[in-house]
Amino acid sequence: MTPTPLLSIRDLSVSFSTPAGQVTAVNRVSIELAAGQTLAVVGESGSGKSTTAAAINRLLPANGSITSGSIVFAGRDLATADERELIRIRGSQVGLIPQDPMSNLNPMQRIGTQIAEALEVHGRTSGKETDRRVVELLEMVGIPEPERRATQHPHEFSGGMRQRALIAMGLACEPALLIADEPTSALDVTVQRKILDQLERLTARMGTAVFLITHDLGLAAERADTVVVMYRGEIVESGEAREILENPQHEYTRALIAAAPSLTSRRLAAPLASVTGVAEAHAGAGPSGSGPAPLVEVENLTKEFDVRAGRSGKRSRFTAVDAVSFGIPRQQTVSIVGESGSGKSTTANMLLGLEQATSGSIRFDGDQLIGMRRRQLLAFRRRVQPVFQNPYSSLDPRYTVRRSIAEPLQVHGIGDARSRRARVNELLEQVALPPAMAERLPHELSGGQRQRVAIARALALSPELVILDEAVSALDVIVQNQILELLAGLQERLGLSYLLISHDLAVVRMLSHQVHVMQRGRIVESGTPDEIFDRPQEDYTRELLAAIPGERRVA
Known part of the structure; x- marks a missing residue:
């Protein structure tokens, strides 16, 4: 006898009111989830997976509404429950x-x-x-x-x-039901594994059902009992997790699996030999035949913070980055990987001039960054630009795409209105966005489109170094693959250097020429991607690799 499901969604449809009329975001979706089971909903941005989750506890935006169907949780239809009952259920159940x-x-x-x-x-x-x-x-x-x-x-x-x-x-x-909307997309693989292990222990101990939304197919394969694939608001395939991912029936599911990065994915970084040749033409050779001088040279870089110690409020010193040294060659990608709190983003912020180093040296094209005067720093920032993790929070919601991309040109006094307009169109073309996109606002774009706009803005001043701080970690696998292809192509065409900060080791392997592993503020291992991923020397590096999702069930 089949047990009564804890959650039973039947023929659920959700629509949003827009200036252009009603838009159906979820169309006749049916899902069942039993106590103690984990269900993963996968699909690209805009597929309806987060809207389905928001409908379960009635947390849809003001312009969204359930237009048909039922959401029965523990015997009660949440689609028709009043607000008092919903308040009692949310959080506790x-x-x-x-x-x-x-x-x-x-x-x-x-x-x-x-x-x-x-x-x-x-x-x-x-x-x-x-x-x-x-x-x-x-x-x-x-x-x-x-x-x-x-x-x-x-x-x-x-x-x-x-x-x-x-x-x-x-x-x-x-709670009896846990809705987890991309709960580990910002986490490194070792912490991700710890969190997901804890969710599994809850499931086993209390019969907690987990409704997991993710764009990580490896994670879905490893952690879910059932996988539901959504596309354009509809379920196109569902079934047992391993069967779906090893023997997909729908063309869209096959496309998702093909786009998912893995340690065996095709390398996107240009071969070092061709990069070195171009770099030598671009800049003079380094000392005594050592090859071209690095664009960036970091030596013994240290950053300490004042922190409070407990409820007493006493201050103490915390070393976030501890005597770190590395170089970034011209037209190459150097990656820093490590757990959250390892110091990798703090290192990137010091290279951007957003954090002041406690000690050490940062040389950019031979000039010392630490201690630069304001005018020198302004010139430096024309040559170094960031792309951050969340494109929505890094774009002004009131600015059109055109204004966002043109803003760096205006700040630095480059060109007039006509030439800036032409430059914006050129940049949109470089990141494969149509010119008509220029007049839209951020909320009118998908996540992948917003990230392309962020990249276009970073390229506006023709920088030599772009710092990519988790720049693709929030994107679904199809869009992520498109952005990675874009970044590799831009590097080759424009001669860019990248500093890639990432917890996604598959992405790092695809895009990098050199990799540094950070732990507790220190670089503990360095090498080429092949050396780091195929022949790791440190236990910590081996732990990072062992924690990659999908190893246990898919390998």
């Missing part, structure tokens, strides 16, 4: 782990206070028991020094640590 921590954490409140609120609102704990449980939850999701960290604010956490705090909040009341 249906937990949520959203994707973007900066939009979902209160910047004014301490992390511990926000987790405590999730516990006390639903009457799970009070007083000292709440404090103990908060520390336990932070420790459970892999945050070091949980007692001290509980007293800090979101801006004092790294991106990965903020995501872990959201996961702690979602798990706080040990």
Whole structure:
């Protein structure tokens, strides 16, 4: 006898009111999920997977509505439940782990206070028991020094640590159903594995059902019992996870699998021999036949921060980057990998001049960056540009695409209105966007289109170095593959150097010429992608590789 499902979605349709009329985002979707099971919903951006999840606990945007179907959870149809009942269910019975921590954490409140609120609102704990449980939850999701960290604010956490705090909040009341919307997309592979192992333990111990939304097919294969593939608001294929991913029947599922990066994916980086030849033509050779001088030379770079120690508020020194040295050759991609909090983004911020180094040296094209005067720094920033993880938060929502891309040209006083307009059109063409896109606002673009706009803006000043800080980690696999192809092509055509900060080791292997592994602020291993991924020397590097999703079930 088949058990009654904990969650039963039948013929669900969701529409949004837009100036152009009603748009159907989810069309007659049916899904069943039993207690203790994990279901993964995969699909590209705009496929309807997050909208389906938002409909379950009725957290659709104001212009969204359920137009047909039912959502039966534990015997109650949530599609028709009143707001009082939904408030009682949300958090306590249906937990949520959203994707973007900066939009979902209160910047004014301490992390511990926000987790405590999730516990006390639903009457799970009070007083000292709440404090103990908060520390336990932070420790459970892999945050070091949980007692001290509980007293800090979101801006004092790294991106990965903020995501872990959201996961702690979602798990706080040990809900019967956990909706996890890309819960680990910002996390390195070792922390990701720890979090997902914890979700599995919850499933086994309490019969928790997990509704997992992900663009990581390896993760879906490893962690889910059932996979549902969505495309343009409809389910095109569903079934047992391994069967779907090893024997896909639908053309779209096959396209998703083909686009997913892996350690065996085709290398996109140009061969070193051809890169070196172009670089020597571009710049004079280095000292005594050592080849071209690096564009960037980092020596003994150190960054320390003042941090609070516990509730006492006493200050202490924390070393985020510890005597790091490396170079970035011209027209090559150098990658830094490591766990969240390893110091890789702090290193990138010092290269951008956004953080002041405590000690050490950064030379760009022979000039010392540390201690540069304002005018020198402005000239330097024309030559170095960033592309960040979240294109929506890095683009002004009030600016059209044209204005966003033209802004660096205006700031640096380059050209007039006519020439800037022509330059924007040229840049849109370089990143494979049509000229008509120039007049749109960010919310009118898909995630992949927004990231292309961010890349176009970074290229506006014709930089020599582009710093890619998790620039593709938030994208679905098809769009991610397109952006990686774009970046490799731009490097070859424009002679760009890249510093790639990433926790996605498959992406690193595809795009890199040199890889540095960071742990606790130090570089512990360096080498070519083949050396790092095929012949790792350090236990820490081997742990990173072993934690890549998909190894256990798909390999």
